[in-house]
Amino acid sequence: TETLSYIRGQAKQCFPADALSATGNSPLAAPSNHDHDTLVLIDQTRLPADFVTVECGTVEQVFDAIVRLVVRGAPAIGIAAGYGVCLARDADGNRSPMAYLEAIDRLAGSRPTAVNLFWALERMRTVVESVGAGDGLHHRLVAEAIAIHDEDRQMCKAMGRHGASLLSECESVMTHCNAGGLAASMWGTALAPIYHLHQSGHTLNVFADETRPLLQGARLTAWELSQAGIPVTVLTDSMAGSLLRTGRIDAAIVGADRIAANGDVANKIGTYPLAVLASYHNVPFYVAAPSSTFDPKLASGDLIPIEQRHRDEVARPYGVPLVPDAAKVINPAFDVTPAELVTALISERGVVRHPNREKLAKHFEQA
Numbered sequence: 001t002e003t004l005s006y007i008r009g010q011a012k013q014c015f016p017a018d019a020l021s022a023t024g025n026s027p028l029a030a031p032s033n034h035d036h037d038t039l040v041l042i043d044q045t046r047l048p049a050d051f052v053t054v055e056c057g058t059v060e061q062v063f064d065a066i067v068r069l070v071v072r073g074a075p076a077i078g079i080a081a082g083y084g085v086c087l088a089r090d091a092d093g094n095r096s097p098m099a100y101l102e103a104i105d106r107l108a109g110s111r112p113t114a115v116n117l118f119w120a121l122e123r124m125r126t127v128v129e130s131v132g133a134g135d136g137l138h139h140r141l142v143a144e145a146i147a148i149h150d151e152d153r154q155m156c157k158a159m160g161r162h163g164a165s166l167l168s169e170c171e172s173v174m175t176h177c178n179a180g181g182l183a184a185s186m187w188g189t190a191l192a193p194i195y196h197l198h199q200s201g202h203t204l205n206v207f208a209d210e211t212r213p214l215l216q217g218a219r220l221t222a223w224e225l226s227q228a229g230i231p232v233t234v235l236t237d238s239m240a241g242s243l244l245r246t247g248r249i250d251a252a253i254v255g256a257d258r259i260a261a262n263g264d265v266a267n268k269i270g271t272y273p274l275a276v277l278a279s280y281h282n283v284p285f286y287v288a289a290p291s292s293t294f295d296p297k298l299a300s301g302d303l304i305p306i307e308q309r310h311r312d313e314v315a316r317p318y319g320v321p322l323v324p325d326a327a328k329v330i331n332p333a334f335d336v337t338p339a340e341l342v343t344a345l346i347s348e349r350g351v352v353r354h355p356n357r358e359k360l361a362k363h364f365e366q367a
């Protein structure tokens with residue numbers, strides 16, 4: 001009874017999982033197709049007004065779903081891409097190593113920042129290259145996609161446990177964007193400690209930045225926390241400073257799309273100013289991310305590719321013209337928070353206080 005996304009035939013477990021199923025939100029229809037050729041996604045562009053699903057039967061449909069943010073959030077993108085590769089067919093409608101490799105290349109072009117996408121696709125590529133042509137390849141790929149998904153669930157659970165130790169004395173926490181079950185599997189990353197504590201009887205008050213321009217905080221974080229019975233208050237991004245100044249916020253916790261070797265963190269645009277404000281007000285700033293978000297190949301956050309999105313997301317939200325055509329718009333989807341502003345990083349392996357290159361290398365050794 002988990003919810004977000006799955007290949008039919010494996011639908012007993014789909015995400016965002018327990019976070020929603022615990023709330024009685026209805027699970028998706030029972031699986032009917034044992035050929036693993038449909039990926040069903042909650043359409044996150046329609047939440048919170050409509051809870052509807054999108055069925056992807058082709059790689060192109062999964063690509064489109066990732067680009068349009070039907071499915072979004074670093075771990076969720078990786079999981080969806082893993083399943084997406086399994087849908088590949090060549091021009092004659094046959095499954096072949098070449099079709100899978102083309103799917104991997106295509107999906108790698110969907111969004112540039114979250115490294116989980118490339119991490120998952122490399123795992124799929126390794127399967128294609130090691131198994132080669134033959135009857136077993138499709139099933140090996142499906143098994144790998146399911147393993148990616150299952151491992152994410154375990155990582156989310158572990159982050160919940162580790163992060164809970166940091167938040168156990170808190171009453172109110174702030175978050176940015178959506179790093180919950182909709183963005184990953186199960187409990188998500190930054191929201192995992194909040195769900196963990198809630199399950200053990202300690203319910204935090206969550207203050208969610210609305211998260212301009214696409215409102216993942218207002219639409220998604222507020223939605224999934226309310227479904228779980230966790231009190232959530234939405235603020236506009238520009239209110240964060242004055243709220244922190246009141247002293248009512250005990251900690252800020254966010255997810256990540258990519259963490260460089262030195263601990264710099266790329267996350268949703270607006271994370272960096274939140275980290276600066278938290279530091280100024282002596283509020284701990286925590287980042288929760290699984291090892292699949294760590295990119296040791298990049299020495300610092302300056303090297304993280306930042307996705308630039310269409311001007312209309314800012315200039316014409318929901319089709320409403322807000323910016324004159326003559327005005328330019330900038331719309332980077334992510335920013336980079338320097339490691340020195342991160343009080344602690346929470347991964348499935350534990351907690352790294354004041355992360356830096358040496359500590360992270362040790363923490364993620366053999367990751």
Ligand code: MRU
Pocket residue numbers: 069072073074075114176177178179180183184188189190216254255256257267268269333
């Ligand atoms: O553009 P989005 O909605 O995919 O951005 C998502 C975020 O920035 C999340 O905070 C991040 O992926 C962590 S999700 C567990």
